[in-house]
Amino acid sequence: MARAVIIGGGPGGYEAALEAHQLGAEVVVVDRDGLGGSAVLTDCVPSKTLIATSDVMIEMAAAPELGVAFEDAGGDAATTVRVDLARVNGRVKALAAAQSADIEGRFERRGIRLVKGTGRLAGPGRVIATAPDGEAEELAADAVLVATGARPRTLASARPDGERILTWEQVYDLTEAPSELIVVGSGVTGAEFASAYLSLGVPVTLVSSRDRVLPGEDADAAAVLEDVLTRRGMNVLGRSRMASVTRDGDTVTVTLTDGRTVTGSHCILALGSVPNTEGLGLAEAGVSLDDGGFITTDRVSRTTATGVYAAGDCTGGFMLASVAAMAGRIAMRHFLGDAVSPLNLRLVSSNVFTSPEIATVGLTQAQIDGGEVAADVVRLDLSGNPRAKMQGVRDGFVKLFARRGSGTLIGGVVVGPRASELIHPISLAVSAGLTADQLAAAFTVYPSMSGSVAEAARRLHTVE
Incomplete structure (x- = not known):
């Protein structure tokens, strides 16, 4: 049975572990901070949970326009909406801990071994795992995946104190x-x-x-x-x-x-972020790092050392949980001889969870303006969308990029509430190589925000 040792339990690590186990490998994960890594414990899950509360506040601010009034027990108009940050952050931490525990439970049910501590490469096919009490264990591996993530960058002139x-x-x-x-x-x-x-x-x-x-x-x-x-x-x-x-x-x-x-x-x-690549024995093992300390990998997550893969924020590039997870799965598929498609960053959809949200996929306006590809561009403001009018939404737009001549969709941008959901049909179209006409031909619900995606696609239609 093939043996995989994974250093780091964030999305790049735990998703790789689940993939390798499904493909029949014996898997050991060495993790220091808790399964889920920063994505679950200190970054994505906590921040988006906090943002979920802020989204409610935005909706409440718009309530009077929609005919909703707030009154206190005496019938007088309520004038203040207050957030209890202690309760909000208590919920944030509880959800993060629950998500981490859920991942650990999946490991237990599948028989994936978890070693709590730090790991480092110690030669070909060898990883030394050191527990918090200092006890060390040598783990044999046919392949090693490094998925140690990154941490917030700080400066000598701006030292965090954890309080203010x-x-x-x-x-x-x-x-x-x-x-x-x-x-x-x-x-x-x-x-x-x-x-x-x-x-x-x-x-x-x-x-x-x-x-x-x-x-x-x-x-x-x-x-x-x-x-x-x-x-x-x-x-x-x-x-x-x-x-x-x-x-x-x-x-x-x-x-x-x-x-x-x-x-x-x-x-x-x-x-910004600094990769967690110190003290892992990478240079000694022949793993190349760039000037920022990030691990150099190819499109199937291989490093420059035989049998050593890397995934996630420690490799730089798109520092997204979805990309880390995909890179980790690709690494294990490649190692175990399963069918694998190399990582294509042009197909990555990403979202900025501001209010309004900003979601993107594929080629960008800057690349088009720079002459990298000839494309037709359509921008359609959400202010004309009937569902947006009903919900009091005035800000935002859908923008689509289609390759000139063929009409193939090569990118898009959505700005508005829940843009992270609205980008998905555009992402599917870009990934599948659909034309704007094909996207426009799919039925949408009326009224819906997604109707603006179809309308933008219709406006890209050209008569031969």
Whole structure:
């Protein structure tokens, strides 16, 4: 029986373990922090649970427009909606722990061995697992998968203290809402937390070193989001690079490189990620790392060392749980000789869980504008969608990209409520190589937000 040892129990690791077991391998997972990794325990599951509460607040703010009024017990109009952050974060932690326990239960039912501790490569086909008490065990393997993830990047000039200066992994210990929150970093993580806390009723200042929020996302989508956030009261400081973050009692001060200062009660640092690749014996085993310390892999998750694979955030690229899980499954299929399709990042659908959400798949507007491919582009605002009107939705759009000549869909963007759900038909079309006409020919429900996807596809039809 083939033996696989997996170092790390996040999505790249636990999904690979389940895949390898299904394909008949003997599997051991060495995990330090808890099954599910940061995706389940400190990142995706917690942050999206927090955002679920913020979404309710957004809906409640729109309730009067839909004819819903709130009254207290005496019949007087209620004027305040308040969030109990201690209860919110208690729920966040409980759901994360339950999800991790569920994964561990799946391991137990399938007979996948879990070794709690740290792992490192110790030569061809050998992994040393060290328990928290220091006891070491040597594990033999026909293949090793490294899936150790990444951690929040910090700077010497902005050290988190876990109380007022926080990484995105530390915010769930807050029991009271910040009186004034500063978010440093306007990438996906920074934008999501800034949007969420703003929706929870917290005054937010977003410090961005670039000229706009979400510089790596579709420019039209980012413009809509920034307009919505500023309309709701967020203070967005564009082209403002952080020099330092300091704390004096209950006050946090962010100093910018131009000398300006911003003060608040709390600060969230969203400065990117650092791979967890130290102390794993990678270089000694012949595993190549890039200048940032991320593991170099090919499209079937192989590293430069024979028999060693890697998946997830420790490899850089698209740092998404879905990509990590797919890369881990691909690694085990390749190792065990099963049919495998190499990872194609152009088919990855991703979502920014702001309000409104931003979902994307396939080629981008920037690639089209840069001449990488000739494409026809249609943008359709949601403000004209009948279901959007019923729900009081004014902001957002659907944008589709079709290859010029063939009409094949090669990408798309959705901005709006639950864009993470609306992107799926576009993702299917891009993955299957469907044309805009084929997407348009599928029935949609009337009225529905998805009707805008079909309508955008119809507008891409050309007469020969």
